[in-house]
Amino acid sequence: MPELSYLSSARYGKDAVRVFRVVRDGSTHTVVEYNVKVLLEGDIEISYTEADNSVVVATDSMKNITYYLAKVSPHILVPERFALHLGLHIVSKYAHIHKAFVDIEQLRWSRIFVGKDGKPHPYSFMRDGDEKRIVKAEIDGSAGKHKILGRISGGINDLLVLKSSGSSFTSFIRDEYTLLKEVDDRIFSTSVDLSYTFAPISIPPPKDEKKLDFVAPALDQAEPGSVWDPSVLERARTATLEIFATDESASVQATLYKMGQRIIEENAGVQTVSYELPNKHYIPVDMSYIGLDNLTPAKAEVFQPVAAPSGLITATVSRK
Ligand SMILES: O=c1[nH]c(=O)c2[nH]c(=O)[nH]c2[nH]1
Numbered sequence: 001m002p003e004l005s006y007l008s009s010a011r012y013g014k015d016a017v018r019v020f021r022v023v024r025d026g027s028t029h030t031v032v033e034y035n036v037k038v039l040l041e042g043d044i045e046i047s048y049t050e051a052d053n054s055v056v057v058a059t060d061s062m063k064n065i066t067y068y069l070a071k072v073s074p075h076i077l078v079p080e081r082f083a084l085h086l087g088l089h090i091v092s093k094y095a096h097i098h099k100a101f102v103d104i105e106q107l108r109w110s111r112i113f114v115g116k117d118g119k120p121h122p123y124s125f126m127r128d129g130d131e132k133r134i135v136k137a138e139i140d141g142s143a144g145k146h147k148i149l150g151r152i153s154g155g156i157n158d159l160l161v162l163k164s165s166g167s168s169f170t171s172f173i174r175d176e177y178t179l180l181k182e183v184d185d186r187i188f189s190t191s192v193d194l195s196y197t198f199a200p201i202s203i204p205p206p207k208d209e210k211k212l213d214f215v216a217p218a219l220d221q222a223e224p225g226s227v228w229d230p231s232v233l234e235r236a237r238t239a240t241l242e243i244f245a246t247d248e249s250a251s252v253q254a255t256l257y258k259m260g261q262r263i264i265e266e267n268a269g270v271q272t273v274s275y276e277l278p279n280k281h282y283i284p285v286d287m288s289y290i291g292l293d294n295l296t297p298a299k300a301e302v303f304q305p306v307a308a309p310s311g312l313i314t315a316t317v318s319r320k
Pocket residue numbers: 169180250251252253279311
């Protein structure tokens with residue numbers, strides 16, 4: 001009987017490794033909290049097809065490696081660098097593992113400011129919002145362990161914004177399915193998911209026996225707008241918020257495009273910018289039954305926030 005199937009792809013690892021790290025500089029502390037996902041590809045087929053675990057780096061070991069690097073890596077505070085360091089270590093250490101995919105979600109811990117003059121407290125922090133910083137790193141040693149490539153994307157998830165004016169939606173297709181009225185003023189609210197990619201970088205292999213070396217440009221000497229530049233995230237976030245706030249929005253689509261254009265303009269190393277923008281509808285409540293106008297845009301003051309359904313507007317803006 002010929003076999004009817006084969007293993008066409010395989011990737012495995014540990015998800016949701018929760019890591020919190022304190023970096024102490026005297027009595028001033030800096031903290032990060034990450035949710036890390038590490039997945040591996042390589043010569044691992046027989047673990048699926050022949051129940052042979054001799055090729056398996058246990059996912060428990062991947063968790064332990066994540067904690068070990070969180071302790072010893074000098075790059076722990078910059079998630080792009082930490083993701084590369086972690087992936088590089090694994091791909092360099094295990095001959096049969098050719099690719100590592102390291103995704104990091106960073107939760108917000110912002111410093112608390114205290115007193116009349118608002119002094120930054122040395123070791124107290126607050127969770128100011130559900131927004132997450134996102135990094136996806138692919139560490140690719142499939143062309144050889146001396147030709148390792150890194151592909152990085154960064155971004156933001158769950159940045160919730162709303163504007164109560166400066167948004168219209170008119171001139172769309174009207175046919176037998178159309179109920180929506182044209183509006184020259186409406187509420188625009190979205191939860192921004194943003195990701196941007198850089199061109200692949202080549203990563204020097206570690207020279208030490210334990211495969212722990214990872215050489216990266218100093219933070220203050222990184223080429224502006226490059227994958228090594230720690231300010232790209234903040235510029236992309238500012239661009240997103242400023243365009244959202246100031247654009248006289250003709251649609252979510254048109255505003256999204258302007259956001260993407262500005263990030264490409266401001267960051268020389270960014271190749272593509274992708275957004276997923278749900279259009280979180282706020283519906284004016286009809287009060288005509290009680291003699292009140294709450295429907296004409298200028299008179300609309302009471303809205304029903306509607307969780308679902310929402311629009312969902314997505315696009316990628318790419319450098320030419
Ligand atoms: O900005 C918008 N884009 C759409 O495509 C759309 N469709 C819709 O019903 N409302 C909106 N708003």
